[in-house]
Amino acid sequence: MRFSKLFAPTLKEAPSDAEIKSHEYLVRGAFIRKVTAGVFNYLPLGKRVLDKIWRIVKEEMDNIGAQEILMPIIQPAELWKMTGRWDDYGPTMMKLYDRHGREFTLGPTHEEVVTFLMKNELSSYKQLPVTVYQIANKYRDELRPRYGLLRGREFVMKDAYSFHSSWESLDEVYQDMRKAYKKIMERTSLRYLVIEAASGAIGGNQSHEFVSLAPIGESNVLYCEKCGYQASDERTPYKGEYEKVGMDEEEKELERVATPNVKTVEQVADFLGVDKKRIVKSLLYVGRKGMVMALIRGELEINEEKLKEVLKDQSLRMATPEEVLEKFGVPIGFIGPVGADDVYIVADHSVKYIKNAVVGGMKEDTHYINANLDRDFKVDEWADIRMLKEGDPCPVCGAPLKATKGIELGHVFKLGTKYSEAMKAYYMDEKGELKPFIMGCYGWGVSRTMAAIVEQYHDDKGIIWPLSVAPFTYIVTVVNMNKKEQVEAGEKIYKALLEAGEEVVIDDRQVTPGIKFNDADLIGFPIRITVGKALKEGKVEVKMRNSSERVKVDFEDEGKLVKVLKEMKESYKPKPKV
RNA sequence: CAGGGGGUAGUUCAGGUGGCAGAACGCCGGAAUCGGGAUCCGGAGGUCGCGGGUUCAAAUCCCGCCCCCCUGACCA
Incomplete structure (x- = not known):
C-alpha cells in the first residue's frame, strides 16, 4: 500500500471526547471515526485490524467444531416476549416498528433467535450436540456509551450457542470454549484473567469471564495470590467470620x-x-x-x-x-x-x-x-448479599484478596434450559420423552478487543501493535521524496517485501520527515525501514516500534535485507503496559 | 434516567455587557527546504445545532426542540 493513496487522515490533536488512550489513538491514527454516540465508522486501517481479530476468533471457533452461521439483526418482539426478556432486557434494546406497527428489536444478543431456529430444526437426541456461532453487529442502547470502542451502542460480537441432551455434553463444549478463548487471548497478546462471574441478565448457572487487564476497565476482579482464586467482585462469596457487634451486651429497651x-x-x-x-x-x-x-x-x-x-x-x-x-x-x-x-x-x-x-x-x-x-x-x-473488596478473605483459602480491573472480552455461560423451556424447544430422547435442550452460550467482543489491545500496547507517541493484529507489518519511510536515490531505494525495498508476501506500506507522501515519523509511531507499524541519509553508506535504518534501537542494513543486498527484516519481525515482542 | 457542561471553519477552541464572524492547526497555490508534526508569502473555507420570539439590529437575550460530553446509577 502506498501511503499517498491510503485513506488515513491522521489527526494531530486528540478529539475532545476521548478520555482514554485507546479512544484517542484509534481516532487520531485514522482507525475509527465517530458517527454518533457509541457508533463508529471503521476506516481502512481500523477495518484491517478488525479483520485480523475477526479471523483469529473465527479460526478458534472453527478449531473446536463450532459452525458459522449468520442470524438476522432485526428480530420480532414475540420471540423476546416468550422468554420475558422484552421487559427484563427492555430499556437496553433498540426497538423499532414496521409499517403495520409490529414491534421489532435490533438484536442485542441472539438466544431467542437461535433457540427458535433449533426448536424447529432439531427434534432428536441423535442430532445433538450442535454448536453454532456468528460474528455480527450487536445493538445495545447503553445508558451511557463511552470510551470509544469499549462501550458502544453498535459493536461487533462473536456469539456462539450450543445445544445438548446432557450436562456432561454441555460441559465438554464449555471447556472447549474456555480453551479457545485462552488461545484468542494468547494470539492477540493480551494479558488476561479468567474469572468466575455473575451471569446477569443472560441467565444460567455457571459462567466465566475472560478479562483483559486494564486500569480503565469496568470489571472489578478479586484474586488471591495464595491459592489462585479469581472472580468478579459481583460473584465472590463471603466465607469469612462475621464480626460480633455488642453481642455480649444485655438487650436494652427499644x-x-x-x-x-x-x-x-x-x-x-x-x-x-x-x-x-x-x-x-x-x-x-x-x-x-x-x-x-x-x-x-x-x-x-x-x-x-x-x-x-x-x-x-x-x-x-x-x-x-x-x-x-x-x-x-x-x-x-x-x-x-x-x-x-x-x-x-x-x-x-x-x-x-x-x-x-x-x-x-x-x-x-x-x-x-x-x-x-x-x-x-x-x-x-x-x-450473603455483601460486596467484597480488597483485603476481604479469599473464599477458598482465607488469605486477603487483591483487587484489579479489566475489560470483559469473553463470557461463557451454561444456560441450562432457561430458554428452551420458555420457548418450548424440545427434542426427543432415547426413551421417546420430550426434553428441553440443555444450552450454553459464549460471547466475545470482537471490536472491543481492538480497544483492549491498544490499552495494553501503546506509549506516549501512539499504538504499538502486536504482529498478529497490526494493520501492516512494515512501513518504508522515504525521508526525502525529492531525492531520486531515496525514492528508488524505497521502491526497491517495498517491492522486495511485497514479493516476499509481507504486509507493507511505503510512505511516499510529499511531506516533511517529522510528519512521516510521527504518523508511523501513531499508527503503530511494528517495523519501520527508514530510507534517508544512511543511504550514502549504501544502508537503510531499521527500527522496531517497541525499541529505540536503529539497525543499519545494507540495502543493495535484497536477500540479506529481507532476511534481516524477517528476523526482526520474529523477535518483535512488545511488552504490555499492565 | 437524574444532575451539570456544551454545540461557532475540517480539527482544537476564543468571542457572549446585542452593533462587520475570529485564532491556531489543517486545507489550496507559491517559495525555500527535507532525519521528529520546521519556515516564509498568498488564498479558500461559516445557514454561529434547529425552530420560534424580543429588537432598528441576535452567535450573544427569551421560549421550545435536537444532538454531544461529563458525573451518577438513587448504597439513604
Whole structure:
C-alpha cells in the first residue's frame, strides 16, 4: 500500500471526547471515526485490524467444531416476549416498528433467535450436540456509551450457542470454549484473567469471564495470590467470620430518638456517637413482586448481583425516593425494618450478629436505638448479599484478596434450559420423552478487543501493535521524496517485501520527515525501514516500534535485507503496559 | 434516567455587557527546504445545532426542540 493513496487522515490533536488512550489513538491514527454516540465508522486501517481479530476468533471457533452461521439483526418482539426478556432486557434494546406497527428489536444478543431456529430444526437426541456461532453487529442502547470502542451502542460480537441432551455434553463444549478463548487471548497478546462471574441478565448457572487487564476497565476482579482464586467482585462469596457487634451486651429497651436531618450511615454514626457497624443499613428495591427491603451492616455494601440471584429477579432495581415515600410515608434515610411488616426483608448474615442496633425510625427525623432481631424486627430470608473488596478473605483459602480491573472480552455461560423451556424447544430422547435442550452460550467482543489491545500496547507517541493484529507489518519511510536515490531505494525495498508476501506500506507522501515519523509511531507499524541519509553508506535504518534501537542494513543486498527484516519481525515482542 | 457542561471553519477552541464572524492547526497555490508534526508569502473555507420570539439590529437575550460530553446509577 502506498501511503499517498491510503485513506488515513491522521489527526494531530486528540478529539475532545476521548478520555482514554485507546479512544484517542484509534481516532487520531485514522482507525475509527465517530458517527454518533457509541457508533463508529471503521476506516481502512481500523477495518484491517478488525479483520485480523475477526479471523483469529473465527479460526478458534472453527478449531473446536463450532459452525458459522449468520442470524438476522432485526428480530420480532414475540420471540423476546416468550422468554420475558422484552421487559427484563427492555430499556437496553433498540426497538423499532414496521409499517403495520409490529414491534421489532435490533438484536442485542441472539438466544431467542437461535433457540427458535433449533426448536424447529432439531427434534432428536441423535442430532445433538450442535454448536453454532456468528460474528455480527450487536445493538445495545447503553445508558451511557463511552470510551470509544469499549462501550458502544453498535459493536461487533462473536456469539456462539450450543445445544445438548446432557450436562456432561454441555460441559465438554464449555471447556472447549474456555480453551479457545485462552488461545484468542494468547494470539492477540493480551494479558488476561479468567474469572468466575455473575451471569446477569443472560441467565444460567455457571459462567466465566475472560478479562483483559486494564486500569480503565469496568470489571472489578478479586484474586488471591495464595491459592489462585479469581472472580468478579459481583460473584465472590463471603466465607469469612462475621464480626460480633455488642453481642455480649444485655438487650436494652427499644427507643426512638430524634435525628433531625440525619440520614446517611455516616451522619447517623456521627450524630449518635456510635460505630457504623452498629447501624443496620436498610435499602429498598423494586422487583417483579413489588418492594423488597435489604439489610446489611452499616459499613458494608450490598451486592446487587447477589441480591438479584437470591430473589431470582433480574429486573430488581433500587426504589426511587418517591416510591419509598408513597409506600411508607417516610422519606428515605429514616427507613428501617422495625414496623416494616408488609415488605419482604432479605438480610445479609452480618446483621445476625448485631445487638442493640441502630435502625431507621420509620418516622421522619428519627432513628431507633437498641433494635434487636426477632424481638423488634423479623427477617424473611438470610443470605450473603455483601460486596467484597480488597483485603476481604479469599473464599477458598482465607488469605486477603487483591483487587484489579479489566475489560470483559469473553463470557461463557451454561444456560441450562432457561430458554428452551420458555420457548418450548424440545427434542426427543432415547426413551421417546420430550426434553428441553440443555444450552450454553459464549460471547466475545470482537471490536472491543481492538480497544483492549491498544490499552495494553501503546506509549506516549501512539499504538504499538502486536504482529498478529497490526494493520501492516512494515512501513518504508522515504525521508526525502525529492531525492531520486531515496525514492528508488524505497521502491526497491517495498517491492522486495511485497514479493516476499509481507504486509507493507511505503510512505511516499510529499511531506516533511517529522510528519512521516510521527504518523508511523501513531499508527503503530511494528517495523519501520527508514530510507534517508544512511543511504550514502549504501544502508537503510531499521527500527522496531517497541525499541529505540536503529539497525543499519545494507540495502543493495535484497536477500540479506529481507532476511534481516524477517528476523526482526520474529523477535518483535512488545511488552504490555499492565 | 437524574444532575451539570456544551454545540461557532475540517480539527482544537476564543468571542457572549446585542452593533462587520475570529485564532491556531489543517486545507489550496507559491517559495525555500527535507532525519521528529520546521519556515516564509498568498488564498479558500461559516445557514454561529434547529425552530420560534424580543429588537432598528441576535452567535450573544427569551421560549421550545435536537444532538454531544461529563458525573451518577438513587448504597439513604
